[in-house]
Amino acid sequence: MQIVKDNGPITGEHIADRLKLTRATLRPDLAILTMAGYLDARPRVGYFYTGKTGAQLLTENLNKIYVREYQSMPVVVNESISVYDAIVTVFLEDVGTLYVVDEHSHLVGVLSRKDLLRASIGKQELSALPVNIIMTRMPNITYCEKDDLLIEVAKKLIDKQIDSMPVVKSTDQGLEVTGRITKTNITKAFVALVEGEL
Numbered sequence: 001m002q003i004v005k006d007n008g009p010i011t012g013e014h015i016a017d018r019l020k021l022t023r024a025t026l027r028p029d030l031a032i033l034t035m036a037g038y039l040d041a042r043p044r045v046g047y048f049y050t051g052k053t054g055a056q057l058l059t060e061n062l063n064k065i066y067v068r069e070y071q072s073m074p075v076v077v078n079e080s081i082s083v084y085d086a087i088v089t090v091f092l093e094d095v096g097t098l099y100v101v102d103e104h105s106h107l108v109g110v111l112s113r114k115d116l117l118r119a120s121i122g123k124q125e126l127s128a129l130p131v132n133i134i135m136t137r138m139p140n141i142t143y144c145e146k147d148d149l150l151i152e153v154a155k156k157l158i159d160k161q162i163d164s165m166p167v168v169k170s171t172d173q174g175l176e177v178t179g180r181i182t183k184t185n186i187t188k189a190f191v192a193l194v195e196g197e198l
């Protein structure tokens with residue numbers, strides 16, 4: 001990078017000469033630096049230094065990650081099921097949040113672990129209490145779409161102090177739940193970014 005910084009644009013051949021290496025030995029390293037955005041290459045001109053810092057490159061890459069690449073399967077329940085059955089579903093499906101839909105499969109509510117715990121410390125009969133009494137309901141649900149940027153979703157999760165949000169497809173009749181984004185999905189994207197798997 002120093003050689004390119006001082007002498008760019010410079011051909012791969014000339015960089016190799018200075019390092020007393022063959023062009024073939026150097027090729028993978030130059031490819032990595034170019035892919036990572038530190039260097040740029042122009043045919044017949046050579047390599048030059050882009051001047052971008054690690055933080056700038058990280059931002060550029062973050063702005064290329066979309067919900068559709070990291071979303072997972074939503075776990076959806078009907079609004080008429082009982083709190084008892086919702087708790088069983090949380091264990092069976094191994095998720096923290098359930099999305100509640102009406103008879104037309106449109107999003108009507110969200111049930112978090114704490115919502116279910118809160119209902120459980122009351123004196124109600126849990127198998128007779130429908131989830132639509134205790135859920136967070138529309139229009140107070142924060143949701144996203146598959147073509148949204150993951151970083152925007154991450155900001156919303158922090159801002160609203162929630163663990164997840166449904167990914168929806170908007171139709172004339174209502175919102176269809178097609179996926180979910182949780183803090184785990186965002187952590188996975190964060191790790192992939194550092195490991196250069198994007």
Ligand code: ADP
Binds near residue numbers: 141
């Ligand atoms: P927990 O309560 O288990 O810590 P959350 O922090 O996700 O989980 O939920 C906090 C509260 O916010 C709950 O009452 C829940 O119903 C509500 N909530 C969770 N996700 C959303 C969402 N996407 N939109 C609106 N409200 C939500």
